[in-house]
Amino acid sequence: MKFPSLNVQIFIAAIGGVFFGWLAHTGEHGVALYAANLVGTLFIDLLKMVMIPLVFCAIVTGIANLRQHRQIDVVWKTTLLFFATTTIIAVVIGLTASHLFKPGAGLHLEMFSHAMQQFESRQMSLPEFFTQFLHGIFMNPFKALAEGNILAIVAYAMCLGIALVMASERYPQWLALFEEGMGLSMQMIGWIMRLAPWGIAALLFKLVATQDVSLFASLTKFMLVVTGTTLFHGVIVLPVLLFLFTGKHPVWFLRQAREALVTAFATSSSNATMPVTMRCATQNMHVKPEIAGFVVPLGATMNMDGTALYEAAAALFVAQLAGIDLSLGQQLVVCLTTMIAAMGAPGIPSAGMVTMVMVLQSVGLPAEAIAILLPIDRLLDTVRTAVNVEGDMIGSLVVQHRIEKLAQ
Template identity: 80%
Template sequence: MKLSLNLQILIAALLGVAGGWAVHGWPADSAAVQWSLYSANLIGTLFIDLLKMVMIPLVFCAIVTGIANLRQHSQMNAVWKTTLLFFATTTIIAIVIGLGATHIVQPGAGLHLDMFADAMQQFESKQLTLPEFFTQFLHSIFMNPFKALADGNIIAIVAFALVLGIALVMAADRYTQLLGLFEEGMTVCMQIINWIMRLAPFGIAALLFKLVATQDVGLFATLSKFILLVMGTTLLHGLVVLPALLYLLTGKRPLWFLRNAREALLTAFATSSSNATMPVTMRCTTQNMQVKPEIAGFVVPLGATVNMDGTALYEASAALFVAQLAGIDLSLGQQLVVCFTTMIAAMGAPGIPSAGMVTMVMVLQSVGLPAEAIAILLPVDRLLDTVRTAVNVEGDMIGSLVVQHVTASNSSS
């Protein structure tokens, strides 16, 4: 009996984790470990590179055709409003969960910044004020589209595709051939993704093998309380809050969603990249969940750029954790500043080197916390990134389902 792709990916993920755990205790310089890590890195990198290869043309064609085709249903305004409202709501909920749980659990209690003095001294943070961040952010949005395509600058590609899609809408039926070209381009990209997904079990197993085999268990013990808190709250948001919103707003059952979203969630967990996972997210959303291509083509790429529930929760919790390490009690006003800055930072800043670290530094600096303390988080960031990326991708898919349901209800009424 031939196993389904979903089951193949799940089995591969479990084998990758088990293999990495088995190799973890072996001498790092042994030939067997070196060869296995090299092989895993080769296979995992190949899988990610194949996804990235198709990601840029897929995003561009999906947004252009999504915007242009929405005009036929008179849904453009409803899609815009519903998408942005849903993304903003879930991000705020995630930040509140992160701050609230960190207040209650106090993961920084008993630890001190002195314990991490060496790491902090070796870390050099790029200082970036909020006005500088906005300047860099806007500069990264509006740029030469060909340079953006060549550099893989997702947010700039999204911006230009939005403008081009709106231009096709305003032109009515004058450029039907151009629109048809983009529609055929999206169809071809989806076919290529179906081919790439045949390699997904091998790629995901290799990525998880490397992740587990190379992690520092000793550091995890020191920061275990913070790690468990972030993972627990992120899973709470991903397994309870988002599915509950899906059920309340659309009537879709959480188990139905998880069954159809499994490929994308496991790929996001293994790659820790919303952008690299985007082709798989589009595949699950349009083929498995039957979301209209014009809806998914707008919501998913936009969500992969600006909708980062897991990242927002993590950065808010991390800021409070650092404050506890430093023995600083943040006032209510300072925590509101953290909320606002985290929402901005979670949108990401393509074009800035080490964008994730820079935005985390910005959150810390917004309330006067030591930016160098981010060095404490760097060693465990890769592990935490797996779960929060999966939740980020989950939010994009649920957003697509919610937007389709709400706009369909509005149009029928």
């Protein structure tokens, strides 16, 4: 008996997880929820287990190999330019949609006072954020590896990769070791992906079965605006940019990227999805390992289109709730702060909540209003994480196309 492909299995599992989660939402589901939590947590933990060695080895070998081919300048410039462009577009879409549809109009903060009573926020100014951001980049590499601090790991791995190149041929055994480490990590990912249908079904079952719908009626318009604009960015904007820059058809991309997109949707974590993203980029889309090993891990920490769009829209939503009209200058501050906050947001579930306070405070909005968004954040996080991951894969394709074009 021939089993369906992994893509088909994941698709069926996702539908089944949502369906049975919806059935369990109104009934007793203690045992089922425990089992789903166990399976889903195991799947994420397995991905996280292989994520750190994969990212470290991929960055080191990627930098070293690109340097050897004298392509690092082109890769750096193309990667950062693409990430900055898509983030700016996402922020503009979020602000424009909030102006057009005004999801906060007619609502008042008082009606959400019960959601804000138990919320406490840590006040963090922009200078404090920069200080903490830089402090988190440059730290003990062993501590970073142990804590899974992706940003610090990326920074150290980049330095190590450059050091290997500058040392010329004195340490070939080290480069070979990291290349073997990346190969072994990719092999382990292949094993873990056999469990992907079960893990994704369990995660979606838990998400749907445990969602609190008490505030959904009041926040439906905001949810629709954010979800609609995020999907517009992911289904229209990013594929159009892919076609313009590389000539590759969006349908082809979606077929090759399905595993990573569904995993990102289910886990709501760019970091946990990174091994699958690397697998799709290198094996399905045939991106060179040195390019994918550089662009994808960097994108998982810096390229957060969905998060940037969400935070920009949420800032205007809170302003509308508070009855505050933000000036053009204040909206520009929101744009800048949102871009910075999105780059510093960790690739974990609900990462936007970590930096949302800073965005609100940048224009004097009440930080306590973030509590209004907490009941719906986990649900919205699924879509924006999938768009974040999509941007990373498209970025790797754009960079590779640029390299190939220059080589002609």
